[in-house]
Amino acid sequence: MPSHIHMICDVESGEAGPIVRDFKSYTAKQLLGLIQENTGGSRQAWLLYLFRYFAKQKVNKSEFQVWQHENHPINLESNYLTDQKMNYIHQNPVNAGLVNEPQNYIYSSANPDTTLHLSSH
Template sequence: MSEKYKFRDPKGIYFVTGTVVHWIDLFTRKEFKHIIIDSLKYCQKEKGLIIHAWVLMPSHLHMVISTSGKPLETIMRDFKKYTSRAIIKELDRINESRKEWLVRAFGKSADKIKRVTSYKVWQDGNHPIHLDANQLQEQKVDYIHNNPVESEVVDESVYYWYSSARDYSGKKGLLDVVPLE
């Protein structure tokens, strides 16, 4: 694994990305989105995850995060592991038209890796970037909030439910956010 992308400063603020294998547009259904939201809430409450900014797009999750508890690498590992299992379980529960294709894609991704026994939903790594300057923090927060606008999902970032842009505009979003100044 590259030495470049690691959580080196335990007190630092980081930009991270979680991407679905093959960039599959998985988070188009509310059930899968809510697995992510509920898991992030759990990580905030039980593991000390601090979310400064976030956006959940169809194939990936961007966040600016820090921690007041467990190490970020532990939180992210557990988050991905739990949500992977929950998503596979949810695929069995709901009427998803792409179920067979998704299960096959996640299964094939797992076949290539010895440590994964059944399904692989997330790509390896989080690509953490240490945001040690205010300018860098501001740039990443703007990037996160403009992601749905650039993807032409909404006209204005505050209208996208699955983002902290609402919190930065004075409205309450889906997650507790500690805005950066």
């Protein structure tokens, strides 16, 4: 989705909190680096302005805030629940009117050409 993501991940042990924290930290740094490398342009200035603006609203001392601080992890305890959440994720861009079919959304795991598997190794 252009403004947010939904993600299903498997955590081998412990809680998902540290995984989500590290994911948000890493991707925020990568996104900011890519935006800052793009010299000039109104979109670059607009994004950096927004990230600075939202950082000022929080107590932390970060210059930029890319991600919201809250997240909503759900323990997927059954195949039924996993399938339900996967269907919701796949239908999200359809319901938003971005595509007619889930597999047509370029960043969707419903599109077999874009499935991403990350490993901590």
